[in-house]
Amino acid sequence: MISAFNFLCFPSLNGGFSFKRTSTKSTFLFYMAIFTGIYGPKGIEVPNPIQSICTRWGTDPLSYGSYSHVRTKSSGSDYDILAESVGDRLFFAGEATNRHHPATMHGAYLSGLREASCILRAIRGRQSCPRKWIQKNTGPNSDMLVDLFKKPDMSFGQFLFVFDPLTEDPKSMGLMRVTFHFQNFDSEQFHKKETENNFEHNLNQPVQLYAVLSREQADGLQLVTGRNERKLTYLLKNFGLKLMGANALVLLGNSLIANIANARRGRGRTSISFGQQSAL
Numbered sequence: 247m248i249s250a251f252n253f254l255c256f257p258s259l260n261g262g263f264s265f266k267r268t269s270t271k272s273t274f275l276f277y278m279a280i281f282t283g284i285y286g287p288k289g290i291e292v293p294n295p296i297q298s299i300c301t302r303w304g305t306d307p308l309s310y311g312s313y314s315h316v317r318t319k320s321s322g323s324d325y326d327i328l329a330e331s332v333g334d335r336l337f338f339a340g341e342a343t344n345r346h347h348p349a350t351m352h353g354a355y356l357s358g359l360r361e362a363s364c365i366l367r368a369i370r371g372r373q374s375c376p377r378k379w380i381q382k383n384t385g386p387n388s389d390m391l392v393d394l395f396k397k398p399d400m401s402f403g404q405f406l407f408v409f410d411p412l413t414e415d416p417k418s419m420g421l422m423r424v425t426f427h428f429q430n431f432d433s434e435q436f437h438k439k440e441t442e443n444n445f446e447h448n449l450n451q452p453v454q455l456y457a458v459l460s461r462e463q464a465d466g467l468q469l470v471t472g473r474n475e476r477k478l479t480y481l482l483k484n485f486g487l488k489l490m491g492a493n494a495l496v497l498l499g500n501s502l503i504a505n506i507a508n509a510r511r512g513r514g515r516t517s518i519s520f521g522q523q524s525a526l
């Protein structure tokens with residue numbers, strides 16, 4: 247005969263009752279009232295449990311939450327942004343970096359395999375060409391991205407923009423790149439270690455991050471005075487724009503990158519043919 251059982255409860259309630267702010271005892275009484283309400287009318291007496299445990303992942307400083315959750319105005323692309331490595335030196339795994347299998351064990355596991363392969367690729371890149379090694383992206387659209395920003399349509403400070411040359415529509419979408427320099431970063435110790443390992447990568451190399459935005463958003467940004475942080479806060483607060491690395495941008499803005507590149511090529515061809523016509 248089974249004389250004891252575990253009851254496990256995952257609260258996902260809304261409507262005024264906040265588990266975060268409620269004491270363990272009140273939470274316990276809350277559930278007991280629900281059980282009694284269900285089983286009491288059926289003549290079943292609900293006994294007090296031998297033990298009750300109420301987890302508090304939301305306030306545990308080692309987790310501050312249990313697993314990722316897509317909030318209003320968030321999307322799967324936020325997972326890609328979280329997965330983006332920094333300068334091919336700092337890598338992120340975990341369920342919250344896996345947009346296809348978030349909040350699961352296998353999502354976390356697969357993200358670990360993904361990052362292990364990224365780390366291996368980065369190490370091999372440095373070993374094969376330690377002097378010239380720079381952060382590299384793969385794929386034709388990454389090359390296109392690099393080319394696009396060689397001739398930006400607009401720039402101020404550390405911000406560069408490229409847009410579709412075939413339209414002046416203020417709502418038309420373009421790309422922004424912002425460059426962060428870390429000149430004050432004290433990397434003496436790291437450099438020493440790197441040289442010992444024959445890696446001569448400069449830790450002070452700038453980091454470039456991207457965003458997808460419209461012409462009018464870029465125009466608005468141009469009017470914001472002050473430091474980079476002020477401009478970025480403006481983008482985030484007014485448009486909810488988030489910065490991402492090149493890999494995430496290539497994933498998210500794949501067709502936009504190709505469209506702008508094709509439009510530029512098309513315009514290039516057109517201007518050549520005009521030139522040829524006028525020469526004739």
Ligand SMILES: Cc1cc2nc3c(=O)[nH]c(=O)nc-3n(C[C@H](O)[C@H](O)[C@H](O)COP(=O)(O)OP(=O)(O)OC[C@H]3O[C@@H](n4cnc5c(N)ncnc54)[C@H](O)[C@@H]3O)c2cc1C
Nearest residue numbers: 307308309312313339340341342348349350351352353354
């Ligand atoms: C109640 C519950 C039930 C679940 N049931 C299932 C299920 O049935 N099936 C399923 O597939 N998934 C389930 N999940 C989800 C699954 O457990 C997670 O998706 C998975 O554990 C995430 O793994 P992770 O490595 O990304 O993160 P975690 O397992 O959360 O690992 C992160 C680690 O980082 C540590 N850490 C955090 N901050 C710091 C810091 N500042 N310094 C050092 N260390 C730090 C944490 O202590 C933790 O050990 C469940 C989760 C919960 C909470």
